[in-house]
Amino acid sequence: MRVRVCTIDKKGKNELYAPLIEHYKKIAKPFAKIELIDIFNNQIAKAQESSAALAKEAYSKAFEPYLQGAFNVVLDPNAKEVDSFEFANILRKNANVTFFIAGAYGFDDKFKKRCNISVSFGKITISHKLVKVLLMEQIYRGLSIINNHPYHK
Numbered sequence: 001m002r003v004r005v006c007t008i009d010k011k012g013k014n015e016l017y018a019p020l021i022e023h024y025k026k027i028a029k030p031f032a033k034i035e036l037i038d039i040f041n042n043q044i045a046k047a048q049e050s051s052a053a054l055a056k057e058a059y060s061k062a063f064e065p066y067l068q069g070a071f072n073v074v075l076d077p078n079a080k081e082v083d084s085f086e087f088a089n090i091l092r093k094n095a096n097v098t099f100f101i102a103g104a105y106g107f108d109d110k111f112k113k114r115c116n117i118s119v120s121f122g123k124i125t126i127s128h129k130l131v132k133v134l135l136m137e138q139i140y141r142g143l144s145i146i147n148n149h150p151y152h153k
Contacts, residue, residue: 001031001033001096001097002032002033002070002095002096003028003033003096003097003099003139004034004037004066004096004097004099005037005136006039006063006066006098007036007038007101008039008044008062008101008103016129017130017132020137021036021136024133024139024140027140028136028140032091032143034139037066041062043058044058044059044103048103048104048105055105056105056108059102059105060110066098066100070094070097070098071090071094071096071097071098072098072100072114072115072116072117073090073097073115073117073118074100074107074111075099075101075120075131075135076107077124078118079117079119079120081123084141087141087142088142088146090117091139091146099139100115101128101131101135121134121135121138
């Protein structure tokens with residue numbers, strides 16, 4: 001199984017969360033190969049300074065190359081909330097999964113429609129850096145459920 005996590009984030013700016021992210025990546029290794037992709041470029045920086053609509057377009061453009069060959073999941077606070085078992089079923093049913101975490105302005109509707117599913121971890125606002133940690137924990141929890149590992153209990 002291959003899992004990609006694509007985020008709008010500056011590389012090297014996750015000092016606080018990096019150990020947790022790496023921890024979950026390491027302990028998930030027996031079950032899946034996890035690839036972490038942080039994207040932040042000049043177009044995104046300029047767009048975020050201009051408007052929310054331009055920022056959303058820049059995110060979509062940056063994520064475009066990662067839409068191919070995988071079951072694509074958008075993390076969106078306005079989507080359907082899933083529990084850990086529903087989340088595990090996404091992993092169970094798909095050998096290649098790519099998760100997308102947008103920047104501060106979220107996703108545009110065109111990008112969300114190009115993905116297979118949108119899921120929510122709740123209605124509260126959470127920093128995209130912290131959402132990445134939560135996603136990594138849920139990926140590991142989902143893989144544990146699928147593989148009957150005691151972590152979930």
